[in-house]
Amino acid sequence: MRSDTERNRRRLVKAAAFLASRSRTEVKMAEVAERAEVAAATAYRHFGSVEEILAEYRFDVGLRLLTFSQKTQSHGVTLLSEVSAEWVRLVVKHGRAMVHTRSDEGYLARLRSGAHYLTVQADALARPISEAAEELGLPAPGDEGHFLWNILFDPREIFDLKDTVGLTEDQISHRLVAAYCGSLRGWTLEGAVDH
Known part of the structure; x- marks a missing residue:
């Protein structure tokens, strides 16, 4: 990709994230283009919608999580916690801006259809979830383990716990991991009863 093309893409992603994080209304492509200092036609050459740009933003954050996960030497529940x-x-x-990637489709449908901003997050969580399940004496939960994690660690809910309840980042992650492990136990045991 040419350097000016890559620069314009980065500027559009940064502009959309900035606007989405500060706006309670829908952000328009024209606003993103103006903030990025590119023509609206240029913006549409790169992305079909503001939602597509924000999915790219979420993908970039997911890549950071994947890198962190791959470098982490811990195992089991400790790895999941970290x-x-x-x-x-x-x-x-x-x-x-992390809360603006929404769809009419459910999490599993989007994950299984290859939504890139979710698949990178799932890749980052594959080892932590499977090792945590193993340490807890549970079978590997597969996609359903990702589904449960996504429910609890949804960015909207993280901000709610931080801003409404007043929890610190450490308190949020510790409590959500504990809730996740309990949910995983309940989900897996209930699934065994269903069969």
Whole structure:
């Protein structure tokens, strides 16, 4: 990719994230283009919508989580705790633009259809989730383990716990990991009863 093309893409992602994190209304492509100092036609050459730009932003954050997860030497629930804490830190650092990737489709449908901003996050969590399940004496939960983690660690809920309840990032990650482990036990045991 040419350097000016890559620069324009980065500027559009940065502009969309800035606007989305500060706006309670829908951000328009024209606003993003203006903030990025590019023509609207240029913005549309790179992205089909503001939602697409914000998905790219979320993907970039997911890549940071993946890198962290791959470098982390811990195992089991400790690994899950460390990766989950890093996610909370990344969400808070990257702001409310993280809450704008929504769809009419459920998490598993989007994950299984290859939504790139979710698959990179799932890749980052694959080892932590499977090792935590093993340490807890549970079978590997597969996609359903990711589903449960996504429910608890949704950026919107992280900001709610931080801003409404007043929890610190450490308190949020510790409590959510504990809730996740309990949920995983309940989900897996209930699934065994269903069969």
